[in-house]
Amino acid sequence: MKGIEPFGDRLLARVDEKHSCSVVGLDPDYARIPEVFKGPANSSGGRSFRCMADSIIAFNRCIIDVAAPLVPAVKPQIAYYEMYGLEGMRAFVETVSYAKEKGLLVIGDVKRNDIGSTAGAYSTAYLGGVAMGEGTVETGFDVDAVTVNAFLGWDGVRPFMEDAVRYGKGVFILVKTSNPSSAEFQDLRLADGGAPLYEWVARKVHEWGQNAVGRRGYSSLGAVVGATYPAHARALRSLMPRAIFLVPGYGAQGGAGKDIVACFNEDGYGALVNASRSINYPHGQDLSISLEEFKQRVREAVLAMNADIDGSLRSAGRKG
Amino acid sequence: MKGIEPFGDRLLARVDEKHSCSVVGLDPDYARIPEVFKGPANSSGGRSFRCMADSIIAFNRCIIDVAAPLVPAVKPQIAYYEMYGLEGMRAFVETVSYAKEKGLLVIGDVKRNDIGSTAGAYSTAYLGGVAMGEGTVETGFDVDAVTVNAFLGWDGVRPFMEDAVRYGKGVFILVKTSNPSSAEFQDLRLADGGAPLYEWVARKVHEWGQNAVGRRGYSSLGAVVGATYPAHARALRSLMPRAIFLVPGYGAQGGAGKDIVACFNEDGYGALVNASRSINYPHGQDLSISLEEFKQRVREAVLAMNADIDGSLRSAGRKG
Numbered sequence: 249m250k251g252i253e254p255f256g257d258r259l260l261a262r263v264d265e266k267h268s269c270s271v272v273g274l275d276p277d278y279a280r281i282p283e284v285f286k287g288p289a290n291s292s293g294g295r296s297f298r299c300m301a302d303s304i305i306a307f308n309r310c311i312i313d314v315a316a317p318l319v320p321a322v323k324p325q326i327a328y329y330e331m332y333g334l335e336g337m338r339a340f341v342e343t344v345s346y347a348k349e350k351g352l353l354v355i356g357d358v359k360r361n362d363i364g365s366t367a368g369a370y371s372t373a374y375l376g377g378v379a380m381g382e383g384t385v386e387t388g389f390d391v392d393a394v395t396v397n398a399f400l401g402w403d404g405v406r407p408f409m410e411d412a413v414r415y416g417k418g419v420f421i422l423v424k425t426s427n428p429s430s431a432e433f434q435d436l437r438l439a440d441g442g443a444p445l446y447e448w449v450a451r452k453v454h455e456w457g458q459n460a461v462g463r464r465g466y467s468s469l470g471a472v473v474g475a476t477y478p479a480h481a482r483a484l485r486s487l488m489p490r491a492i493f494l495v496p497g498y499g500a501q502g503g504a505g506k507d508i509v510a511c512f513n514e515d516g517y518g519a520l521v522n523a524s525r526s527i528n529y530p531h532g533q534d535l536s537i538s539l540e541e542f543k544q545r546v547r548e549a550v551l552a553m554n555a556d557i558d559g560s561l562r563s564a565g566r567k568g
Numbered sequence: 569m570k571g572i573e574p575f576g577d578r579l580l581a582r583v584d585e586k587h588s589c590s591v592v593g594l595d596p597d598y599a600r601i602p603e604v605f606k607g608p609a610n611s612s613g614g615r616s617f618r619c620m621a622d623s624i625i626a627f628n629r630c631i632i633d634v635a636a637p638l639v640p641a642v643k644p645q646i647a648y649y650e651m652y653g654l655e656g657m658r659a660f661v662e663t664v665s666y667a668k669e670k671g672l673l674v675i676g677d678v679k680r681n682d683i684g685s686t687a688g689a690y691s692t693a694y695l696g697g698v699a700m701g702e703g704t705v706e707t708g709f710d711v712d713a714v715t716v717n718a719f720l721g722w723d724g725v726r727p728f729m730e731d732a733v734r735y736g737k738g739v740f741i742l743v744k745t746s747n748p749s750s751a752e753f754q755d756l757r758l759a760d761g762g763a764p765l766y767e768w769v770a771r772k773v774h775e776w777g778q779n780a781v782g783r784r785g786y787s788s789l790g791a792v793v794g795a796t797y798p799a800h801a802r803a804l805r806s807l808m809p810r811a812i813f814l815v816p817g818y819g820a821q822g823g824a825g826k827d828i829v830a831c832f833n834e835d836g837y838g839a840l841v842n843a844s845r846s847i848n849y850p851h852g853q854d855l856s857i858s859l860e861e862f863k864q865r866v867r868e869a870v871l872a873m874n875a876d877i878d879g880s881l882r883s884a885g886r887k888g
Contacts, residue, residue, distance in 0.1 A: 275686070278698075295700045297708065327682055327689035331698060333708025337657050361679050361717055362647055363747035366595070369647035378598075378651060380615045388617070388653025397681055399719045399742060401749030422719060427683035429721030436768065439757035445765070448756065 255418035256466030262320035268554045272315045273524025274324040276304040280529050284539045301335035308343045314546045316350040323355040323522050356391035361404055368407035376411035393418030412468045413460050419469050421453050426474025426497030450487040466492050481510035493519040499526030505560030516567040575738035576786030582640035588874045592635045593844025594644040596624040600849050604859045621655035628663045634866045636670040643675040643842050676711035681724055688727035696731035713738030732788045733780050739789050741773050746794025746817030770807040781810050801830035813839040819846030825880030836887040
């Protein structure tokens with residue numbers, strides 16, 4: 249661990265540098281990408297995953313160029329790369345690498361989960377690495393943090409946490425998600441005490457993350473908490489004071505700045521707010537938008553989000 | 569849907585044809601693969617993901633050749649491919665394609681999960697496909713069935729089920745896993761009725777799968793039920809009479825034929841039993857094993873598993 253900066257500290261440094269706790273989701277849906285990013289082969293019916301992946305890379309690089317000075321991190325959702333097969337995974341790798349080059353942290357929204365040794369293999373893929381001989385270690389899809397589904401319990405989470413501590417990486421556990429049917433299991437009341445399941449998961453996140461708290465007071469183990477349920481956020485914030493909340497659901501999914509204030513601590517830190525669709529597709533159905541106009545709209549969307557969150561935090565007295 | 573054979577029927581036809589309900593896991597760990605599958609570059613210190621992936625492909629093809637006449641399906645665990653990066657994913661694609669060529673069904677053990685539209689992207693990657701123009705659809709990682717973690721509720725499962733029905737594919741929901749800490753969340757007692765959470769998940773699996781039951785009485789929606797908890801299996805079998813159980817944990821994880829009888833229905837169907845390590849690594853630490861000897865050991869391990877399960881079912885009167 250010597251010399252490795254814990255994830256919480258690395259992240260807060262970027263938040264301070266960019267004056268933002270916004271995260272730009274990178275969820276490329278080929279059908280919604282402006283024509284300007286598509287080569288001639290794509291439009292002439294000669295489509296292939298390779299062409300699609302090239303368009304996705306160009307599209308993401310453009311968004312990253314605009315976002316890099318304005319936000320601390322991006323969050324590619326890997327499902328939108330896996331759907332384009334091996335070429336899509338190549339686009340994921342190139343996107344991650346470009347974002348890092350531009351000084352952004354990368355949160356791989358992978359929601360991986362499995363039992364002990366297999367969870368270890370996933371962790372190796374995203375946070376750790378494979379020994380290649382002569383002391384070198386190579387990582388297949390090397391990101392700064394991942395999302396993890398903890399339904400399998402601690403031995404499915406531990407391998408990720410071990411790599412997180414060793415390599416200065418972060419882990420975000422799904423606690424309360426932002427979709428309509430998240431209540432189906434997550435809100436079930438437990439016989440022992442009557443609290444909902446998601447609060448029990450939150451207690452475990454706090455417990456599991458206690459030994460990974462950095463200099464600035466935040467753990468390498470964070471939590472995914474949907475912005476669509478601000479009432480839940482308050483309870484969860486007090487159950488997990490050391491956890492950084494990754495808050496999806498801002499923008500297109502309905503959350504707004506005032507809804508997410510409860511996800512922050514009194515110090516004005518403790519949450520990252522993600523928006524994907526509102527920043528990836530500010531052009532709506534207008535696929536013939538020009539490159540300059542697209543860049544402008546992406547920039548406006550990021551700035552508006554930063555201002556909305558910043559204003560809401562100031563109104564609530566959580567920012568000096 | 570016209571002309572598409574439901575997954576339950578496709579699977580039972582293979583079970584009848586092979587006289588087996590065993591599934592061979594394909595969980596390649598490069599460090600445990602016999603030297604005979606490794607090229608000169610691999611041993612000389614000039615390692616790369618590409619060399620490792622080539623070894624994995626050769627290793628898997630050998631196991632598939634041996635297993636194809638003896639079992640209905642294989643189950644590659646995708647974490648063991650993702651850990652070798654893009655090259656590992658290439659090995660996954662080649663393994664899936666070779667297994668299908670040899671007449672095996674392929675269950676992608678991917679445990680994917682996300683909210684609505686993103687769950688749809690995962691389903692597109694593994695069960696559905698991307699429209700490529702001119703009426704063709706291409707699927708990135710085209711398997712016959714996947715495992716899914718349902719912690720996010722029905723809108724995270726529905727896209728998989730829609731593709732399953734449309735394309736004759738299968739979905740297995742994690743209900744009760746085989747790892748030691750699975751009790752941490754899955755066994756929590758619920759306030760409403762006092763049953764454990766995993767039984768509540770089981771009820772949902774039954775409900776969600778009711779409209780996808782094939783001619784032979786089994787649904788396209790199955791359940792992952794760990795063999796390490798035979799007492800649970802009995803209760804779950806009665807809660808999900810139409811579900812095919814995918815039972816991991818046979819062999820190396822401690823389960824035996826007698827433990828998994830409760831996963832089957834009275835008709836002798838209704839469960840697939842998976843073994844990975846005992847069949848992938850019958851050579852233990854002896855990496856210098858010859859090709860012929862390795863094949864022989866794999867064959868013996870598969871035959872022993874088939875005989876153990878068959879004998880246990882006959883003893884229990886569940887097979888004619």
